[in-house]
Amino acid sequence: MIGWVFMVAAGVFLGCSSEGGGGGGDADIDTDVDSDVDTDVDTDIDSDTDTDTDTGTGTGTGTGTGTGTADLDIPDPGAGLDCEDVEPNDGPNDAVPCGIVEIDFGGSGALYPTFPTTIGGDDTEDWYVFRTAADVNSLHQFVCWNGAGPVANLLDFTLFEVTGGGTGMEEVVTYDTFDPGCENPDMEDIPVVGDTVYLLAIYSVDDEGQYSA
Secondary structure, three states: OHHHHHHHHHHHHHHHHHHHHHHHHHHHHHHHHHHHHHHHHHHHHHHHHHHHHHHHHHHHHHHHHHHHHHOOOOOOOOOOOOOEOOOOOOOHHHOEEEEEEOOOEOOEEOOOOEOOOEEEOOEOEEEEEEEEOOOOOEEOOOEEEOOOOOOOOOEEEEEEEEEOOOOEEEEEEEEOOOOOOEEOOOOOOEEOOOOOEEEEEEEEOOOEEEEEO
16 A cells, blocks of 8 residues: 555656646757847848848949930041031031131131021021130120020020030030120120130020121
8 A cells, every 4th residue: 555655646746747847848949049039130130131232233323424424526627617508517526517716806816607507496506616825814705696686585596615525514604695786786895725625615595597707
């Protein structure tokens, strides 16, 4: 009888030890859960980092501006002074070569395209390219409409300096008043640099006809 009781007690003790082993099973479960959570968080952070990197590389579209500049191929003005309104001369790449502008009076020079010069209608722009002589430091450039009527602002013009050996240009001055006859009619001096290439762009704002410059 005593031996039986001892065996039952031993069984109870072993059962308690077995439940204690079950507690070790709970510790395993906690470890698995922590490991899963850490893995998920790390994966999300990595994904966000990849997305940021991709977005950064997408900002390279600004190089399109450089391509536009590279499209400029302004003609050399040549050495003579023969400046006819030969079409097409509707942009800087088609500018008429007009040679070298020398001092003509008052210590300055000007470009005088050979008359007749016409503009208007489908021909909205005329471009000319020239080089200043070494001693020219100003231009008294003007453009006048022949037979101007009551319509205001018939013509505008802009002077550009050619840069980069014909691959670039920078605006020097623009005349766009509402005078119905001329731009810069008083022929005020425009400061320029000697032995430098320039573009003269003449724009038809309204009407069609002949002009002098």
